[in-house]
Amino acid sequence: MSAEKLWNGLREILSEGQINTNPDDLYDAAADRYKKYAKARKVLDVPTPLAIVYPKSVEEISKLMSFCNENLINVIPRGGKTATEGGLENWKETTIVIDAEHLNQIIKIDEYNMQATVQAGVPLQVLEDELRKVGLTTGHSPQSKPVAKYGGLVATRSIGQFSTLYGGIEDMVVGLECVFPDGHVARIKNVSRRAGGPDIRHIAIGNEGTLCYITEVTVKVFRYYPENNKFFGYLVKNIDTGVSVLREVMVAGYRPSVARVYSEEDARQHFYHFYQDHCVLIFMAEGNKGIVEATAKGIEEAVAKYQEGIIEQVDSTLIEDWFNHLNWSQQDIDDEIEGMIENDSHAGFTTEISADWETIPKIYYNVMSRIRNEFPRAHDLTMLGGHSSHSYINGTNMYFVYNYSINCAPEDEMRIYHHPLQTIIVEETLKLGGSMCHHHGIGKYRNEWTKEEHGSAYYMLEKLKEAFDPNGIMNFGTIFPQEEGIKYQK
Ligand SMILES: Cc1cc2nc3c(=O)[nH]c(=O)nc-3n(C[C@H](O)[C@H](O)[C@H](O)COP(=O)(O)OP(=O)(O)OC[C@H]3O[C@@H](n4cnc5c(N)ncnc54)[C@H](O)[C@@H]3O)c2cc1C
Structure with a gap:
């Protein structure tokens, strides 16, 4: 479509002030934190969107979506911009970003x-x-709580640090409203439960902007009892001991809000003041007094059962202090990028996977060994480790973390460092039947494995895309693999 037709179409729906074509803002909108180093170095290799628009109502979003659908304009929904997997990256010449900034009311x-x-x-x-x-x-x-917004949190199927008690966002969403590419506004009503066919909330939850634009969300809320919080920390001999204790707590039926184990290397980043070169196991019990007391007892019993793997208990105030400083503000996010530029290093790249209890340690050790032996730039790694931070009755996650010095042209960082590292992690996970994406979503940089992740069930995912976005205008390249995107991918 001609530029003139695009501007005229947007101006018919929105006022001038709702359409942003500032070149710096468009450059910023071309990629998210996945390519943060290349972006900050000004070497991004993807097209910039043509405009960022800021609708003020559901009606405006509906009109924008219809307009884009009719004219084959790629749409990238945007919230707090904390995406880590390329969900906000642009792979099309004709793209508009629909930003939720003005949808800012607590209803x-x-x-x-x-x-x-x-x-x-x-x-x-x-x-x-x-x-x-x-x-x-x-x-x-x-950890992105100060910055992430509800549309993005639901669209990425996010999970928080207290998930073992409260669940992921999918356990919290009661109902929602969303807009499909043809402009249809769908409202899923708020009920405590229903058996009214498949749970259609899950078409919107986790769709990463590829099926619909989420405009409103209703979530459960909980009583808050901070005065009852209890913290526990232990130095443990290895990851296996930590995972065994986590499992014991979960299968006994306890739900501490936090249940985590860190490898020695990862523990060094977080608990350098007390980890003494050991793995660190931590818990937090939260809720009303009776539940906290029972949970605390359950944690102590599980630890006692695996006593031979426990080195010592640490002062609980150290764990409490750490929790109080864990979240990232926008300033922290900006400072991190400045640090990367200054030091030519990437600190804190992550790939988070999940599997059942018996498989998680196997994946962990296989990944560690393969990266150390096969990754050609292993000498540039400044940290390689991981932690389990979200547990369930039948398994847990592993959050692999890797830092490295960047000794290549900035535009080659992903190809030389991140992609081979992530490939090893994903391959080892899929080989043993785990999931390659526990909570950051697929974005654009795990989509080469989407079909393998889902196997024969990919059929269902593909049919959803065909049904709700037949013209393929929603967030091209995210979740669903695309030939055209391969050139940007590595
Ligand atoms: C420092 C840091 C810590 C993090 N910690 C966690 C963590 O603990 N747990 C976790 O789960 N994630 C974490 N993340 C990842 C990220 O914060 C989450 O994925 C978050 O849910 C994204 O929300 P957002 O509003 O920033 O969305 P954005 O980054 O703006 O968008 C994310 C994706 O959702 C789509 N989207 C956004 N809004 C809508 C909408 N209204 N309708 C449809 N699609 C939409 C976008 O197109 C994109 O694909 C972290 C990120 C950072 C930077």
């Missing part, structure tokens, strides 16, 4: 029915702060 906090309704652009921290005033909490605490 209702319903203390009796224990749910809150927000527009998609409400930051998680804003709702959390409002709830705390009345003794409630969202229970949702990803």
Whole structure:
């Protein structure tokens, strides 16, 4: 379509102030944190979107989506911009970014029915702060909590640090409203449960902007009892001991809000002041007094059962302090990028996978060994480790973390370092039947494995895309593998 037709179409729907064509902002919108180093070095190799638009209502979003659908304009929905897997990266020449900035209203906090309704652009921290005033909490605490917004949190199927008690976002969403490419507005009502056919919330939850634009969300809320919190920390001999204790706590039926084990290398980054070259196991028990006391007892019993693998217990205030400084503000995010540029190093790249209890340690050791033996730039690694941070009755996750010095042209960083590392992690995980993406989503940089991840069930995913986005205008290249994207991928 001609540029003139695009501008005229946008101006018919929005006012001038709602359309941003500032070149710096468009460059910023071309990629997310996946290519943060290349972006900061100004060597991004992807097209910039043509405009960022800021609708103020569902009606405007519906009109924008219809306009883009009719004219084959690629749409990238955007929230807090904390995406880590390329979900916000642009792979099309004709793209507009629909930013949720003006959808910023908390619509209702319903203390009796224990749910809150927000527009998609409400930051998680804003709702959390409002709830705390009345003794409630969202229970949702990803490290990006100060910045991430509800539309993005739901679209990426996010999970927070207290997930073992409260669940992931999928356990919190009661109902929602979303807009499909043909402009149809769908509202999923708020009920405590229903058996009304397949659970259609899951078409929107985790869709990463590839099927619909989420405009409103209703989530469960919980009573907040910070005065009852109990923290536990232990130095343990190895990852296996830590995973065994986590499993013991979970299968005994306890739900501490936090249950984690860190490898020695990863522990050094977080607990350098007390880890003494050992793995670190931590728990937090949260909730009403009776539940906290029972959970604390359950944790102590599980630790006692694996006593031979426990080196010592650490002062609980060290764990509490660490928790109080874990979240990232926008300033932390900006400072991290400055640090990367200054030092030509990448600190804290991650690939998070999941599997059942018996498989997780196998994946962990296979990955460690393959990276150390096969990765051609192993000498540039400054850290390689991992932690399990989200546990379930039948398994847990492993969050591989790797830091490296960047000794190549900035535009080659992903090809030389990240891609081979991520490939080893994903291959080892899929080989043993695990999932290659526990919580950051597929974005654009794990889509080469989407079909393998889903196997014969990929049929269902593909049919959803064909049904809801037949013209393929929603976030091209995200989740669904695309030939045309391969040139940007490595
Ligand atoms: C420091 C840091 C810590 C993090 N910690 C965690 C963590 O603990 N747990 C976790 O799960 N994730 C974490 N993440 C990843 C990220 O914060 C989450 O994926 C978050 O849910 C993204 O929300 P956002 O509002 O920033 O979305 P964005 O980054 O703006 O978008 C993310 C994706 O969702 C789509 N999207 C955004 N809004 C909508 C909408 N309204 N409708 C449809 N699609 C939409 C986008 O197109 C994109 O694909 C972290 C990221 C950072 C930078």
